[in-house]
Amino acid sequence: MTTTTDPRAVGARVEMLVQMGRPERALDEVDEALATVPDDPRLLLAAAWVRLHLQRSADALPLLEQVVAAQPAADGALYLLSVARQNTGDVPGARDAARRALELDPDDARYHLQLADALLSGRVRGADRRLARERIASALELAPEAPDRLAQAARLWSRLGDDDRARALVRQGLAVAPEHEDLLYLDAALALDASRSAQGYSGVLAMNPEHAEAGYLLHLSVWQQVLRLVEMPVLLVGAVALVVAFAMSDAHVGSVPVWGVVVLLWTGVTALRVLPVLLQVPRGLLRRTLHRTPFRGGTVVAIAVGWAGVLAGLALLYVVRDAVAVRWFLVGLGVVLALTTVTSAVLHAAMFTQARELGYLPPGTAGAARIAALRASLRGAVVRRAVVLGIVAVVVGSIGPGAVAREDARPVAALAAVAYVLPLVVGTWAAWRVAARQRAVSDERPPVSTAAAVRAGLGGAVLVLATILLLLAEAAALAALPVAPDEHDADGRYVQEERAPRDPGSAVQECTGRPAARLACLQENNRVRQEELQERMGELDVPTIDVPTFDVPDLPDLSDLQAPGSTGQQTP
Numbered sequence: 001m002t003t004t005t006d007p008r009a010v011g012a013r014v015e016m017l018v019q020m021g022r023p024e025r026a027l028d029e030v031d032e033a034l035a036t037v038p039d040d041p042r043l044l045l046a047a048a049w050v051r052l053h054l055q056r057s058a059d060a061l062p063l064l065e066q067v068v069a070a071q072p073a074a075d076g077a078l079y080l081l082s083v084a085r086q087n088t089g090d091v092p093g094a095r096d097a098a099r100r101a102l103e104l105d106p107d108d109a110r111y112h113l114q115l116a117d118a119l120l121s122g123r124v125r126g127a128d129r130r131l132a133r134e135r136i137a138s139a140l141e142l143a144p145e146a147p148d149r150l151a152q153a154a155r156l157w158s159r160l161g162d163d164d165r166a167r168a169l170v171r172q173g174l175a176v177a178p179e180h181e182d183l184l185y186l187d188a189a190l191a192l193d194a195s196r197s198a199q200g201y202s203g204v205l206a207m208n209p210e211h212a213e214a215g216y217l218l219h220l221s222v223w224q225q226v227l228r229l230v231e232m233p234v235l236l237v238g239a240v241a242l243v244v245a246f247a248m249s250d251a252h253v254g255s256v257p258v259w260g261v262v263v264l265l266w267t268g269v270t271a272l273r274v275l276p277v278l279l280q281v282p283r284g285l286l287r288r289t290l291h292r293t294p295f296r297g298g299t300v301v302a303i304a305v306g307w308a309g310v311l312a313g314l315a316l317l318y319v320v321r322d323a324v325a326v327r328w329f330l331v332g333l334g335v336v337l338a339l340t341t342v343t344s345a346v347l348h349a350a351m352f353t354q355a356r357e358l359g360y361l362p363p364g365t366a367g368a369a370r371i372a373a374l375r376a377s378l379r380g381a382v383v384r385r386a387v388v389l390g391i392v393a394v395v396v397g398s399i400g401p402g403a404v405a406r407e408d409a410r411p412v413a414a415l416a417a418v419a420y421v422l423p424l425v426v427g428t429w430a431a432w433r434v435a436a437r438q439r440a441v442s443d444e445r446p447p448v449s450t451a452a453a454v455r456a457g458l459g460g461a462v463l464v465l466a467t468i469l470l471l472l473a474e475a476a477a478l479a480a481l482p483v484a485p486d487e488h489d490a491d492g493r494y495v496q497e498e499r500a501p502r503d504p505g506s507a508v509q510e511c512t513g514r515p516a517a518r519l520a521c522l523q524e525n526n527r528v529r530q531e532e533l534q535e536r537m538g539e540l541d542v543p544t545i546d547v548p549t550f551d552v553p554d555l556p557d558l559s560d561l562q563a564p565g566s567t568g569q570q571t572p
Helices: 007-019 023-036 041-053 057-070 075-087 091-104 109-119 126-142 147-159 163-176 181-189 194-207 212-247 253-279 283-291 296-318 323-357 365-398 407-441 450-479 487-491 515-539
Strands: none
Touching: 007 023, 007 041, 023 041, 041 057, 041 075, 057 075, 075 091, 075 109, 091 109, 109 126, 109 147, 126 147, 147 163, 147 181, 163 181, 181 194, 181 212, 194 212, 194 253, 212 253, 212 283, 212 296, 212 323, 212 407, 253 296, 283 296, 296 323, 323 407, 323 450, 323 487, 365 407, 407 450
């Protein structure tokens, strides 16, 4: 600990300690100096600045208000007060403090950018966005080459939805300061490629292991790829089940390997999307992510079970043709999907648990905002997946039983549908639990309105109902797996039926494709057949038959004829 109480010396040492990555030590020293000189505005300002750096805005707020009350013209204190108020949710107060600071010193680019930041917080109107753009432009005119100002302006342009302009500012700043930590972080955050983002976050953490934003986003990036490795087998096995349901018959078995090509391509695309990202992640971080789960060292094995199901599905499409073997393969795929559902649900919950344990979801406004964003993302994903599965279910259900080759493959497809949605619901429960724990230990507990409480209650009821329905669907699908022999066992071995040979000299085509295209093709074939028939009829030599003419003698009039024994008199 330092023994000096000189405000300038303490302020310089505090700034040095923060730059060295030791903000807690800086806080101890400035608090020790404040205990000796409690009303010094420079020490109060330094103590508030360190607390803001540690994301303790609620603790910094009273210190800054004390400074502003004593020195209303302290533009630096007003600037920090605006930041603290914005972080604690007081957007109108943040805008007011930023305007006052800007009025006191209109030549400081920081104040222009802080006002723009406050204008883009809370309820943002069109006029606020226009004024924010003006403040950003003014700040860049005042400090066109300052890396810190360029970084802050890039953040604001990104919030305005112009990522291209934000990337241009980041490149401009890196040309001036290639090792600037915040610019490197923004370069990673704004990258269009996920692997480049992961590489950028890793580089920032190598420079500063305490960088909270980079660590949090890299954590999410790693988990996104891990969960993708778990979820993709669900989709692939579900697709295999649908192919078996509609194509595993003598009439259509020839098209089954074609669908296998689709599954293979899908698998390759997944590998190309996931592996480049994971290769950019430090090995230690990846091992920590995979081992700090309820599965411990078995996480990789649990993930591999799903991909073993994909391989079994490919074997089913390419190799297996015996009807009994197909049934047992379907049972095996159903078991794999059930295990994958458990794996995916556990890992979705583990993502939130790890984030809280690593300090990425701290108590306070920042942690609450992150949890709220994650919960909103999960809710949106659940709704989107439910809509997609609903459309697929309607289409599949509308197909008559005569078009289904194997009904016993439908339970496997149902298990895939449940495995696609249920883990996200479990993740939503985990996020709710983490949010409740965070609120319990947080000193900042904003009041909850009646409308918000009603919305939360309705959301909880919907979540409970969705969980129950999905669990019942999972149980019903498992019970419907074709473990016992069924009518398809009598199919024997599936072989491709030979098509009737076509006349090689005919112009009649085979009609395939969509219904409208097939109808037009059939009409054209009928026309061609009629023309071919007319041509053949014209080529035939039909013999002519000459019918002789007969001379028929004139017959007497019937009135002149008399029956034998008649007297020739008519009866009156």
